[in-house]
Amino acid sequence: MRLGGDPCYNRDMETGRYRIGELARKAGVTVRTVRYYESLGLLKTQSRSDGGQRYYSDADLVYISRIIELKGLDFSLEEIGQIIRLGNEDSTGELRRLQLLKQYRSKLSDALERKASIEHRIGELSWHVHQLEGAGDGFQDCPGQACATCQFADRCTFQQKVHASAN
Numbered sequence: 001m002r003l004g005g006d007p008c009y010n011r012d013m014e015t016g017r018y019r020i021g022e023l024a025r026k027a028g029v030t031v032r033t034v035r036y037y038e039s040l041g042l043l044k045t046q047s048r049s050d051g052g053q054r055y056y057s058d059a060d061l062v063y064i065s066r067i068i069e070l071k072g073l074d075f076s077l078e079e080i081g082q083i084i085r086l087g088n089e090d091s092t093g094e095l096r097r098l099q100l101l102k103q104y105r106s107k108l109s110d111a112l113e114r115k116a117s118i119e120h121r122i123g124e125l126s127w128h129v130h131q132l133e134g135a136g137d138g139f140q141d142c143p144g145q146a147c148a149t150c151q152f153a154d155r156c157t158f159q160q161k162v163h164a165s166a167n
Contacts, residue, residue, distance in 0.1 A: 017047060017055035017056065017057060018055065018056045018057070018060070018061070019053065019054070019055065019056075020034055020035070020054055020056065023056040023060060023061060023064070026061055027061060027064040027065060027068065028068070029064065029068070034064070037064065037067060040077060040081055041081060041084070041085070042063070042067055042077065042080060042081055042084055043060060043063055043064060043067075045060075063084075067080055070083075073104075073107055074107055074110070074111075075103065075107070079103060082099070083096060083099055083100060083103075086099055
């Protein structure tokens with residue numbers, strides 16, 4: 001049975017299984033990506049037809065969605081594979097939970113460092129915008145005699161170079 005007469009609709013309504021094309025569409029990835037995830041062991045085809053056609057379940061869709069989510073959080077496919085493989089060794093899920101917690105903390109730390117760097121960059125750019133907006137006609141004089149009394153002297157690289165060369 002095909003929905004709406006769409007020949008591309010590949011869901012077996014009686015069994016709730018998906019063919020690779022529909023799984024890929026539902027997950028928002030390409031068929032090639034599904035096959036790649038399978039080749040890495042991130043996704044395992046559990047069901048095949050008598051003719052060898054792969055079928056995927058809603059659980060497979062959840063796995064792909066989780067992989068996409070973890071990739072969006074800067075997990076590498078290798079890291080994701082390690083987490084998935086832990087599931088085979090860990091019937092309670094505790095090892096996987098602890099590993100995910102460790103990796104989430106590491107990713108959070110990295111993101112906070114990037115955030116601090118970006119905030120510093122924003123501060124520097126804001127200072128330069130403010131400096132240039134306030135310079136008006138005196139812009140050509142900088143660095144010049146006005147440097148010593150400039151409100152930005154403590155941040156100005158020209159002023160810092162003048163002091164360094166004087167010492």
